[in-house]
Amino acid sequence: MSFLRQRLPPVLLLLLSLLFLSLLSPSTSTELDQLLKLKTSLESSNPTLFSSWKQEHPTCNFTGIVCNLNGLVSEINLSQKNLSGSLPFDAICSLPQLEKLSFGSNFLHGSLTEDLKKCTSLQELDLAKNSFTGKVPDLGSLSQLRLLSLNASGVSGLFPWKSLENLTELTFLSLGDNRFDESPITMELGKHDKLYWLYLSNCSITGEIPEGIGNLTLLENLELSHNHLVGEIPQSITNLKKLRQLELYANSLTGKIPAGLGNLTSLRNFDVSDNKLEGDLSELKSLTGLESVQLYENHLVGEVPEEFGEFKNLYQLSLYKNKLTGPLPQKLGSWSGLEYIDVSENYLTGPIPPGMCKNEKLIDFLLLQNNFTGGIPESYANCKSLVRLRVNNNSLSGTVPVGIWSLPRVVVMDLSMNQFEGPLTSDVGKANSLSLLLLANNRFSGELPAALSEATSLVTIQLSMNQFEGQIPATIGNLKKLGSFHLEQNLLSGAIPESIGSCARISEINLAHNNLSGQIPPSLGSLPNLNSLNLSGNQLSSEVPATLSSLKLSLLDLTNNQLIGRVPELLSIAAFNESFDGNPGLCSQTLKNLRPCSSNSGSPSHPRILLSSFIAGVLALLILLGVFLLWKLRRSSLDQPLKSNSWTMKQYHVLTFTENEILDSIKAENLIGKGGSGNVYKVQLRDGKALAVKHIWTSPDSAHQKTYRSTTSILKKSKSSSSEYDAEVATLSSLRHVNVVKLYCSISSEDSNLLVYEYFPNGSLWDQLHMNNKVKMGWEVRYEIALGAARGLEYLHHGSHRPVIHRDVKSSNILLDGDWKPRIADFGLAKIVQAGGEMTHVIAGTLGYIAPEYAYTYKVNEKSDVYSFGVVLMELVTGKSPVETEFGENKDIVSWVCSKMQCGESEFELVDSSIDDTLQEDALNVLSIAIRCTARVPVLRPSMRMVVQMLEEAQPCQLTSINITKEGENNPKMEQNFHY
Structure with missing residues (x-):
């Protein structure tokens, strides 16, 4: 090279150098252009991430970019980077040797355009857990694809099953948790014999499980749960010898557990709960490697095989709500670290197995509503891990081992409705976590120990119908x-x-x-x-x-x-x-x-x-004065201008409007509602579309920072508006469900926050049931509202990796679109459950909807939402609001309904008189679900997943055409069309 420098002119030397560099780095300017186009689409949501994406830098040094030996882009991996925006698939798929594309777990929106078909070199495509809209295009051209992950991506419409037939190299297919149109699996599964992972849960699959499933002999994971599957589990499924996880729960499967399932010796997790399976458990007795067995809520009969006692890895066994008989295997759990057992609501007999807490890992011990006899084995006195001990409604007897009373982690101890005797010992004072002590309907005797007062976590003491003295x-x-x-x-x-x-x-x-x-x-x-x-x-x-x-x-x-x-x-x-x-x-x-x-x-x-x-009168006057001042403050806040000129918009869906259209409409004449977390305005766009905008002030001197939220008979100061705003945005931006309100974007400045939602012309369920211009809704409409709202809450509780607790479920937070379909709204109080438990906060809910335990624990969890939803169901059935003067002082709709039923009055008197006589029995079926939801003890309430199932089973026998008549109008009733 030194020789060339001496002999060649500088200009020629420069040209040779550029040629040499281009041979070393064949990355073309075209690839750089396409990557910069991608950067433009996403940079605003995470500027730091794209700081290395500069024109003067080699593309192979860009964050998230991997190049192959030829120097061309082979992989884009930007998963879990908090990205929002839409993907320019035309640019991405212009990268000629792109093999891996991963944008999973972000907030991306827009559609999967037809340009995606051009990514013909792709081997891995991961777009899971995003907010895309629209249909999935035909992917048949991606013939080299090995991994396709679209679960919880927000896509919908009819899934193109046939397009997968060309993707014969697939080893990993994940499409679950999307609201596809209902359809059966129509692809020929036999062509995909390389699959080891198939996740199709909760994506509206109908029909029977294809017999061709048995050809996928490399499958290790098969999940088809929470769909609309019918028929029997195909016999061919027993060919899947490598299967480790089989999940078919929450369908309508019938028949028996297939003969030969016991040959699947690699199976570790088996869940076919919440179906309509019959027969016995004999096919499972040879599956000694099972770790988790979930068969609850079926019609299974016979005995629990003795071989279950030899399952050395079993940590979870759930068989509740079946028709099982006979004893439990006496070795059950003695080999393993059993953590959870629930065999409640069967016809089981015999003694309690002594070794289920041998390894001191047992957390939930649920044997209620059976016919067990004998006593509680002494071994459980050392079960320090126990949290829930429920053996109520059996025929157990004898004295309770002394150490049981002092178990340090037990929260619920339910021994009621048995034949136990002997004393409640002073050891109970050491039960530091005990919340519910339920011993009613037994033969306990002796004096109540003074140490009972030392169990300071106690919320409920139920010792009635015993022989305690002193x-x-x-x-x-x-x-x-x-x-x-x-x-x-x-x-x-x-x-x-x-x-x-x-x-x-x-x-x-x-x-x-x-x-x-x-x-x-x-x-x-x-x-x-x-x-x-x-x-x-x-x-x-x-x-x-x-x-x-x-x-x-x-x-x-x-x-x-x-x-x-x-x-x-x-x-x-x-x-x-x-x-x-x-x-x-x-x-x-x-x-x-x-x-x-x-x-x-x-x-x-x-x-x-x-x-x-006199004191009561003075207090009442002060409260009225406070309410008046609050009203004045809020009225004055309506006239405050949006004073900031610097606005930041963050969008979560494709928008057809600008921030200025929104800002110009935030004025008093557009106000349509007020809530504890802000005012709500109706914004009419130039294209005729209407939006709802919640306005939350954040400056210290704003009127909204001085407001108070009334949730009990006294006024308590609300949480800061900024924290409510952060909670609502963090929650709503990650939610994607047809029955959950859609957040289009957020707009924020130094003194204001705006949340832009869908607008709902029919207002809230409260408006239609209780306001002066209320609408007479037939039962079929109310039922569909109940079911849709339940599905929305089910999604919040079970649809994401961490449950979202709404904390303010009520009829005014259930909005109705033009077709009367419900949306769960107002997440100003919502919280995502952290790993490890319940969220504790001051103020959660609205008077009449608040679960009773909140008054003494100030803790909320999913069961608090279930209680509130039960109140909403009572509103739908009775037509009454949660608190009315006719209920009596300090009585709400729950106590009113229960007292009416206990007094032996006709149940039909509880049903709203505007509901057609032929459908009142159907309404009472839903009222029975409401009563279960509003059980005083939270653990007795069903999960929202169970509520949805119960509501689906309570579908009106006589479906009528939708009948909605506004009071005060002379519109005749629409003719009823009965379908049987």
């Missing part, structure tokens, strides 16, 4: 979280402890039918949440404390005691006419069942009552 521990007031206290029908004596007035969260007290004596503690009157008080059938004496007048009780029962004196005036109301019967020493001037008071009859302290009334 006194209630004087220190019971130490249980600050106690919400429900049931000791009725025992042999307790002595006085009711005054300290019970320290249990500020308590809502229910039932000490009926004991031998309690002395006075009713005046401290009971200081319990702000007490809703039900039953002290009947005791020997209580003295006067009724005037302090009870301050309580807002839906149930008061002091009958059959030895009370004397005048009933306090504020308790002498018609609602309590029978609450004092059986007390000859009581008198009242107004209660018809008591003798009238003479002039010298004992009376409560009138000055105290007058003082209480």
